[in-house]
Amino acid sequence: MCFPMRAVDIIQKKRDGGTLTREEIQFFVGGVTSGTLPDYQAAALLMAVFFRGMDPAETAQLTDAMIHSGVTLDLSDIPGSKVDKHSTGGVGDKTSLVIAPVVAASGALVPMMSGRGLGHTGGTLDKLESIPGFRTNLSIQEMKAAVADLGCALVGQTTDIAPADRTLYALRDVTGTIECIPLISASIMSKKIAEGVDALVLDVKVGRGAFMKSEGDARKLAQTLVGIGRAGGVNTQAVITAQDWPLGRAVGNANEVIECLEVMKGRGPADLIELSLDLSARMLMAAGVARTRADAEALCRKAIDSGSALEKFRRIIERQGGDPRVVDDYERLPRAPEQHVIRAPSSGFVAQLDAGLIGRAAVVLGGGRDKVDDAVDPGVGIIMKATVGDSVQQGDAILELHYRQRHRLDAALPLATSALQVALAAPPPRPLILEEIF
């Protein structure tokens, strides 16, 4: 006798610690995509996966099934090596806006597909859209043309890439099954592999402002992501980077655009420069544009120093409908009308600026979203006048909250205030880049 596959059998198999076959995983993802698998069975399987995990083969098969739930991009008719970067999400994590122009100005192609902020983390698309007129919803043809002409496009995911991921992510969000490394990995990598890039550099964040709270979890996620990427034929590597306090000094969409422009002008905060150039150099090597690390770093440095990265960004803005004058005139960017300053309660050193709380405060001010359809206020945010390790005097301004509505400030203040700790001793220095995974 030949029995048709039954969802309940697949659920029970995973529940009891079994390893799903490729066919079973395809049945699950196919049912999610077509809507023939009821949500309640998908939810039960997701929770069973949360408890039992998936081995590398199952995770790769899940990714593959999700890739093939939609279209995959074919960029092979554009000559050159295509490379992308993906971050698992942080606070003040704005490196994409520096990296894309730097890498494109250095000779690799950057067809970058980014996401929006959700929860306490920001998103590249929201930052770009704070530039008046900037369109991130290019069609695939528009995107390919921009990559061919400029070497770069900064776009959102089209709805026909990995549609199963969208359905599953929405279901995970409401069923307590987000924090699961195989599911996170398949979600990220299905979209990145479907993009058709040759190489990929992953920035896996760890710490108070990241989804991964321990280095062990971050390492496991990074290894899983790299394994899937390589199995999918993408030259993939990852770095694990610290995210206990925000990256740079600006949080909030327009604020962060300004900070990135400053970096491209050869100024800006050291940590943002360090991470942006490290990731850019890795991308150039992974794309085969630079042979050695020294060559790659030299190319990136030159892109900044010569102004070619800034010029590239100006042209990207123009190409995607934005107002390129923002590059020289920050007043053209939206700005919240009111400011509130949080000062050092005592003299000493900034010992903590909890990125999770700062991120939440920025969301509460209106700069992020709790639900995917929340509107974002591009002009609000938080400027850190000092960051962890800095020496401060009692009464010095530490956090500058840019807000539009008083009730939002009132809700954000307790979060921002409790994020800050000043101590008598300086905290031990901590490297930003903790580990690399090949």
Add this chain to the structure above:
Amino acid sequence: MCFPMRAVDIIQKKRDGGTLTREEIQFFVGGVTSGTLPDYQAAALLMAVFFRGMDPAETAQLTDAMIHSGVTLDLSDIPGSKVDKHSTGGVGDKTSLVIAPVVAASGALVPMMSGRGLGHTGGTLDKLESIPGFRTNLSIQEMKAAVADLGCALVGQTTDIAPADRTLYALRDVTGTIECIPLISASIMSKKIAEGVDALVLDVKVGRGAFMKSEGDARKLAQTLVGIGRAGGVNTQAVITAQDWPLGRAVGNANEVIECLEVMKGRGPADLIELSLDLSARMLMAAGVARTRADAEALCRKAIDSGSALEKFRRIIERQGGDPRVVDDYERLPRAPEQHVIRAPSSGFVAQLDAGLIGRAAVVLGGGRDKVDDAVDPGVGIIMKATVGDSVQQGDAILELHYRQRHRLDAALPLATSALQVALAAPPPRPLILEEIF
């Protein structure tokens, strides 16, 4: 600020090993009952409970919330002590049809609410309905009148008792969350406590034909059930009984009615007599009708020997619309037209008659159901001409399959054949009643 309760937080709390509060459990059950909690969130929570369990307080609160999802019976206006029995389900497990008349004839009131067969196990309602005309769907008023007049009614659950259980059970069935002791316990006890009985005796089956495969699991289930019953004010006890081979010699609805009538006539197989009278005696003691075990056994024995149990059953049949002449004339019961005999492949002792496989074979013949809305053929079934421990000669008839359709016989034969093992040595004797839990 005051936040409304969110299902995803409750799911995450249980997922992470937390203990749910009474309010959280009520939110969950209330949402299931009203339909405001989406099925996928209920499914995710059920799977989290599968992995994390529930402590006795949570299980009691879940039961309580399920009881109050519907109506509870008030039998207080009928004078006398009301007692019920519940079995966790077995093969050939027909004791209710003997127990209800025996206990009612001995002076306790038996408002017995039973279920239908599902999967490989049989159900009391299906057996009763093989009696032409027998109605199990009495209204609550009809049921109460029957209990007041006859001391007994044998009915199905009305839809307004524990409706949350019906919804959750259907969801568990398709999400791989059936085999979970707290969920099983709350399902059983919510219905039993809502019945309004004073005392309850539980028969927890263990073995090849039972849902619980190990004595450890059966003990845990029995302890949980007894704990909930006592917390709910019902004088509850449990026995754990062996169910590796079928109870008695008959499987199939009409066949089992005949076997019960034989027991009430002072004949019938020893194991069925032993278990029926043991459970009946426990019920009489739990109901306070008998003070000592010896008194209780004497009452039961007298109910059989005097014919009063048989007379009680005749009157129950009549009262519930059935043809009471079946008591004396088994030809009035439905009977499948064809028979097929499976014989001993060698001489020796019957070493095994796997109850799970025999139960499956009976379902395949048409005597049970895989889905709740499958129709049942009351006339088909299996008669065991010998059972485990019996000495047999090669070629002796062991299993007699009563069937109506050849293709069903063909599908049942491999199951029935593989259920039977004949060995040279007799298997060690095993007690039927393994343990009692107070």
